[in-house]
Amino acid sequence: MESTQAVINPTTPTNQDIHTPKFTLPDHTQLPDSDGNFVLAKRTVGQNFQEHPQSIVLTSSIEPILQKIHPDGNYCIGQDSGIYWRLTDPPEKGAEAPDWFYVPNVPPKLNGDYRRSYVLWKEFVAPLIAIEFVSGNGEEERDKTPPSATEKAGKFWVYEQAIRIPFYAIFEARKALLEVYRLVDGSYQKIQPNERGHFPISPLGVELGLIEDDGVPWVRWWDDGGNLLLTGDERAIVEKQARLEAEEIAQQAKLAQQQAEEIAQQERQQKEKLAAYLRSLGVNPDDI
Known part of the structure; x- marks a missing residue:
């Protein structure tokens, strides 16, 4: 049976006794945020200038849909921001920073401030979809290595087995390649594109696919009727x-x-x- 489960039990394997009265789980204000080391570690020579605009395009075009789904405004979008799924020392080892992700039914602000990161042991709600933009050869985004005392868990394993994100997309701009996985019975299965070459994200009533602009591939959203969802700038032009x-x-x-x-x-x-x-x-x- 296909799973779009969004409520999870956070994985917190540490040597600390979290049940003692003095122990308090850290929140998003006490952990490195999107300007922290775990994001800086991602910024290798291979990263390109398309990644930031690509995130903006995804956010700007999907927001009208999300505003209809969440008229109360309770949803958040992360762009190169950390998801803390495991308590570690240092904390960055227990975090992944997808290039883009969406979490339903959670407020974008906590205590009046926009989130610095997303902390699962404070929220218990997983993102519905995470998208990674490949900068290297794609090994990092497809790494299924489980965590160990010496090895950091692979990104694919974390999204699939720890955070359990229902939809995971990998975009390789150099190859004009988009892969989308859906969590089915606890493991990712690759989705086959529909007749339009798009990947349905059924809980949102949208499709994910590629479009070429001046020879450059971009990840874009379409509605379930195959109509391209426009960015704010494109809507203004129209x-x-x-x-x-x-x-x-x-x-x-x-x-x-x-x-x-x-x-x-x-x-x-x-x-x-x-x-x-x-x-x-x-x-x-x-x-x-």
Whole structure:
């Protein structure tokens, strides 16, 4: 059976006794945030300038959908922000920072401040989808290595077995390749694209796919009818174009009305001249 379970039990294997009265689990204000070392460690020479704009495109285009799903505003989107799933020393070893992820039914702010990171042992709600943009050869994003005393868990294993994110997407821009996995009975199964070449994300009623712009592939959202979800800038351009077209139509209608009025005026003047001529001949135009 397919799983879209969003509530999880956080994994917290440490030597500390978390049941003692003095022990308090750290929250997002007490852990390294998106400017911390775990993100800096990701920023290798292989990272490119497309990754940040790509995240913005995903967020801007999906937000109208999320606002309809969450009219109360209770959802959050992370962009290169940490998800803490395990208590470790140092804390960064127990975190992963997807390039983009979405968590439903949680407030974007805590105690009046926007989240610095996402801490599972404080939330117990997993992201619905995480997307990774490959900078290297893709091994890191597909690493299924379980955690050990000496080895950090592989990213694929963490998303699948620890955090249990229902949908996981891997985007390789260099290969124009998009892979999407869905959690089914506790393990990831690769989704096959539909007839449009898109990957359905059914809980959101959207599809994920690739589009090429000037030779560069981008990950984009479509609705379940196959209509591209536009970014804020694209929506503004469409709205401006629609406004200009409406103004042009209104101007043409106004011009047509003016021309019709001019024709009607000319016809009235011709009738008046004809009536005056008939009267000059002693003929009553009303009798004709």
